[in-house]
Amino acid sequence: MLGKTAGGLFWLSRYLERSENTARLVEAGFRMALTRAAAGEDEWGSVMTTVGCLDAYLAKHETITPNTAFDYLLRDKTNSMSVYSVMRMARDNARATRTALTREVWEAVNDGWMLLKDMLKRPISQTELPAVLASVRQQSALVRGALQGTMLRNDIFSFSRMGALIERADNTARILDVKYYVLLPTGAPVGSSLDNVQWEMILRSASAERSFHWLNPGNASPKAIAEFLILDERMPRSLAFCYDELITCLRCLSKDYGDTRSCHALAEKLEARLTNFTIDDIIDNGLHEFIRDFLRANAALAAQIESDYRFYK
Amino acid sequence: MRQADASARPPYSDYCDWLETVRINDLQKKSREAETFFRRTGITFNVYGQKDADERLIPFDLVPRIIDAREWRQLVKGIEQRVKAINAFLHDIYHRQEILRAGRIPEHLISQNAAFLPEMIGVTPPGGVYTHIVGVDLVRTGADEFFVLEDNARTPSGVSYMLENRETMLKMFPELFSRIKVQPISNYPALLRRSLGKCAPARSTGQPTVAVLTPGLHNSAYFEHAFLADQMGAELVEGHDLRVVDGRVAMRTTQGYFPVDVLYRRIDDEFIDPLNFNRDSMLGVPGIMDVYRAGGITLANAPGTGIADDKAIYSYMPDIVEFYTGQASILKNVPTYRCSEPDTLKYVLENLEELVVKEVHGSGGYGMLVGPAASKREITEFRAKLTARPSNYIAQPTLALSTVPVLTRAGLAPRHVDLRPYVLVSPDSIDITPGGLTRVAMKAGSLVVNSSQGGGTKDTWVLEE
Missing domain, CATH: 3.30.1490.270 (Dna Ligase; domain 1)
Incomplete structure (x- = not known):
């Protein structure tokens, strides 16, 4: 398999995951802004920080209003992180790796792009927003379904799966990075209504609210939320889950190719941190530092995979 | 489609019978379905010079162009003769130049022609094949009367449309194909793979590795490049995926560099090797010509084949055919x-x-x-x-080009068509896929069928014997 193709598949999945994550963040931010009018500006600011485009936004707009914020996050062609740009790049990568994709996967990506391109043509009203966001998530789910259901389980599948997992771990860690202070015992008085809303926002941003409450009925604590999103291997957007699966993919690759490369050791080191530590260890040693380290290490692993499997040279 | 007395020409008679049973509205609905199918599949092309332009569809018309078996047999003979002559001409022109010595073509037409590559002098491509893939552009002006417009001996495009047009027709009108027996074309990619494999360099052993070289995603024919690679089970590479390693051209895989035996390149001669030709080319592979001349890789088509389909040479084609085959040219030159x-x-x-x-x-x-x-x-x-x-x-x-009806908003109306059959050449065979690509001028009266100028395409049927 060409190195370029492996890279294309990896990034195809990263971009699809990213568009879904951005849609989810916008959804959570919108809901939060609706329920707490006063803090609207802060919430959109923190959504854009999480997505990584706040500075660029502020360079273009003087103030943060809900409509300019979600317009920038969804439709702005000059914003490389907008759902529009990200889907466009996903589709370009799918075109570039067409020979490695099944017809079902290609059509799911292409249909998704045509639908979203059309949907994002005109400014979106607050009334239309929920339907647009649902669509973004649906398109991503359709591609994932086609990948799961029709792709051969070989190196092609491993590379595309790894891209999604790296991106997802990055996204969950970013949510925690931006909101870590809400989860610290030293924050506002525990049990205050402000906290409750903020915790809810974190859980929603990771599509984790239902499963969390189901596991912890009537008993939300910042520590439990942090533990759930970082260490719970049952939770498909937790860091531990992503790394567990990443290790599986890397093992499949080393079985396919008959060798292990530098990225294998790197991934195992990171995974060990997620299985050997308890949430108390993490909080005692500094939640924010832990998350920061994780983000750096996750990016380093992505770069190592890129170089080990010759995506670019 | 029809004769002077308005009755259907024989190859069209079954189709016309069928046509009388369908309503134009239903055909128009099918036409929109076909368009959706093309868009979803991504059978599109990019238009040069239009930044950020959307990918366009080539208009597809769902009235087939039909050729009877006997007329096709005649055509095949003519094409085979012509393609053989072209390969003999290319070998001669890059070796002894007998045809120039015999005074049949003026010398300056070759020596001062930009399509003539001095780098190819004395080089014999693996298997002696210069034009692995040829797309001969023909027009029909009357019964058994075909003229060659152009020989397209460089990198003829459009074969993916030939294949996808048929797929679309099979989807839209299954009942037609059970009623009328049409010669199948679906094995073209397999034939292409086999034909290219047979032209691998003599020194390569085992199953030859074939790759398709594309200028990339933004090329107007990218869909076709990806389509052919996919259908052949070959890798689709760009220049920066390739490099010369130990005297071979190799592609960068996830497991290191892997040698390529046959490169089906969809890049023009001048861009193929920045060391030997256009120094600014980002599309090619530095040093590939040196490997080629040393017999380390097959390039399809061979560099320098453009001298055979040059428009200045075209007028000499009857002489060329006669010079190398000893027979009068079966196909007419305009x-x-x-x-x-x-x-x-x-x-x-x-x-x-x-x-x-x-x-x-x-x-x-x-x-x-x-x-x-x-x-x-x-x-x-x-x-x-x-x-x-x-x-x-x-x-x-x-020329008084033949017409075939197309479906317009106002019903069926005649439009001018040409025909491009695809020819595969290997050391021991010439395969011509029955039919080819029919291009159609979508404007009434127009003679220009090129897709870059709004021309469309049709499925082309050669009836079973």
């Missing part, structure tokens, strides 16, 4: 006036309203004048260009 000759130029200038004038090195239907369809001003402007550089032009009479 009579061609070489504007470089003063007497001829005079005739051309006096009859511009009647003639088609083409640039010698032009392609894609650009830079040409279709006299009968041109305005007075266009003719005046063209006259100036022609007088300034006569040797840059050839002229041909306007």
